[in-house]
Amino acid sequence: MRFFRWLKSLLNTDITPKKQQEVSNTIINRRTMARKTVISKVVEENAQDGVIEFPQNRTLYVDQFTDAAPNTDEDRExxxxxxxxxxxxxxxxxxxxxxxxxxxxxxxxxxxxxxxxxxxxxxxxxxxxxxLSGKKSKIDAYNSVIRQLEKNKTLRNALKNDAAHEDLKNALKSLLAELEDAD
Structure with a gap:
């Protein structure tokens, strides 16, 4: 409040509540501009000399990638x-x-x-x-079938026709049974 009285006396005009809100927003914006974003945390400009801004074109992995206890300073020296x-x-x-x-x-x-x-x-x-290898191979097989369905017009037409669909299904079942018997 003291700031607004000082500003009012400086400008020698009345400050409306709307003007007061605009001035407050300006002050907040100026405070925010005085900070730098370091990685994902906002750090004061003068908070620590050792903090270096992380380049935007780099990736930083931070996680505990081992089950071992964290190293002490003596271990890292x-x-x-x-x-x-x-x-x-x-x-x-x-x-x-x-x-x-x-x-x-x-x-x-x-x-x-x-x-x-x-x-x-x-x-x-x-x-x-x-x-994960097994799941990936299944996904690849499913994607291969989908690609075949998208590209093969004869197969798509066979799937649309009920009689041809049943014939194709029976042929695939007999082929599967034949493969299982071969093992």
Whole structure:
């Protein structure tokens, strides 16, 4: 309130409530502009000299990627990494006992090892897991069938016609039975 009285005396005019709200918003905006966004937290400009703004074209992974207890300062003091490869070799991040759900609703526990940044990508995680590999192969098979249905006009027409649809279904069943007998 003291600020508004001072501003009123400075301008020598009456300040309406609407004007007062505009001035308040301006002050709030100026305070907000004095901050920088660092990663995802707002940090005061003069809060800490050691905080460096993270470049916009980089990705920062922050999580606990190992089940081991966090390192103490003494553990980290002697370690000076020159590359990401050295970091992965030193800390050997892994995650044990990750719970994955099966199609039947059961739980499967799997372990994941991370030896390079590429190991965090979907394809690498799928390659490390038997369950995920099986699901990926099923998804690929379903996508292949969908592509065939989209491209093959004869097959689409056969599926539209009820008699041809039944004939195709019977042919596929006999083919499946023949494959099962071969095993």
């Amino acid at each position: 002697g370690f000076k990494a020159k590359s990401m490869k050295e970091v992965f070799e030193h800390f050997q991040p892994s995650k044990e006992g990750v719970t994955l759900s099966t199609e039947e609703g059961g739980a499967v526990y799997e372990d994941f090892q991370f030896k390079q940044m590429k190991d965090f990508e979907d394809e690498q995680l799928i390659a490390q897991s038997e369950l």
